[in-house]
Amino acid sequence: MKVLDRIQEHFIVAIIRGAGADDVLPAVSALYEGGIRVLELTVTTPGVLTLIEQVRSAMPEDLVVGAGTVLDPETARAAIMAGAQFILSPTIRPETIAITKRYGIVSIPGAMTPSEILTAYELGADIVKVFPAGSLGPKYIKDVNAPLPQIPLMPTGGVGLDNIGAYVRAGAVAAGLGNSLYAPPLQGGATDSYFAELKERAVRFVEEVHRARTAQG
Numbered sequence: 001m002k003v004l005d006r007i008q009e010h011f012i013v014a015i016i017r018g019a020g021a022d023d024v025l026p027a028v029s030a031l032y033e034g035g036i037r038v039l040e041l042t043v044t045t046p047g048v049l050t051l052i053e054q055v056r057s058a059m060p061e062d063l064v065v066g067a068g069t070v071l072d073p074e075t076a077r078a079a080i081m082a083g084a085q086f087i088l089s090p091t092i093r094p095e096t097i098a099i100t101k102r103y104g105i106v107s108i109p110g111a112m113t114p115s116e117i118l119t120a121y122e123l124g125a126d127i128v129k130v131f132p133a134g135s136l137g138p139k140y141i142k143d144v145n146a147p148l149p150q151i152p153l154m155p156t157g158g159v160g161l162d163n164i165g166a167y168v169r170a171g172a173v174a175a176g177l178g179n180s181l182y183a184p185p186l187q188g189g190a191t192d193s194y195f196a197e198l199k200e201r202a203v204r205f206v207e208e209v210h211r212a213r214t215a216q217g
Helices: 003-010 021-033 048-058 073-082 094-102 114-122 138-145 164-170 192-216
Strands: 012-016 038-042 064-068 086-088 106-108 128-130 153-155 175-177
Touching: 003 038, 003 064, 003 106, 012 021, 012 192, 021 038, 021 048, 021 192, 038 048, 048 064, 048 073, 064 073, 073 086, 073 094, 094 106, 114 128, 128 138, 138 153, 138 164, 153 175, 164 175, 164 192
Parallel strands: 012 038, 012 175, 038 064, 064 086, 086 106, 128 153
Antiparallel strands: none
16 A cells, blocks of 8 residues: 555554654554554654664554654655655745655645645645644634645644544544654653553544544444
8 A cells, every 4th residue: 555545544643753762662662552553753853864764674564654844855855765755844845845756755745824735735745734733723624625625634733632533524634643642751751651651542542533434434
């Protein structure tokens, strides 16, 4: 199955931001055990290129790994060379989309207004990240979907357990989950109980998406 299809199949894109290098693999393992199959490592993470390589090597092949917060084509190319399977950006930069597509990798730039969303799609975006979704809400996704049903939308920012089902029903094809799913451990480092809680949180999100999709028929 293609990466794009797998992102839409699993819906949840777990965002790992602010993690210490030693916490990334245990966190990824906990998320995977909880049912997460798509995750984003932000390029603001120290040593992220090595971490992408490590995660791709250590985890099962059905885990899709992408790079996030990519602001320029140089960073996009470096992440792709490290093994990133999709490139996420908070904004639209044509050069970043172009180089991502040149390498046959899924491009997910960020946009907010209908004009920006259409521009991103016309530049080659496979999915458009609607960001920040928290200030817009599920109804905004539904409203944009009405005139632009051909554009796959991925709300990111402010998506939590209380509203992810509403985003499914609104027509989103995926959702980016940040602190509502993965939040870096507090001072003192990660413990076994921290990773156990992370796994259980992932389970609840996966179940909520399944519940919303089942209700849709």
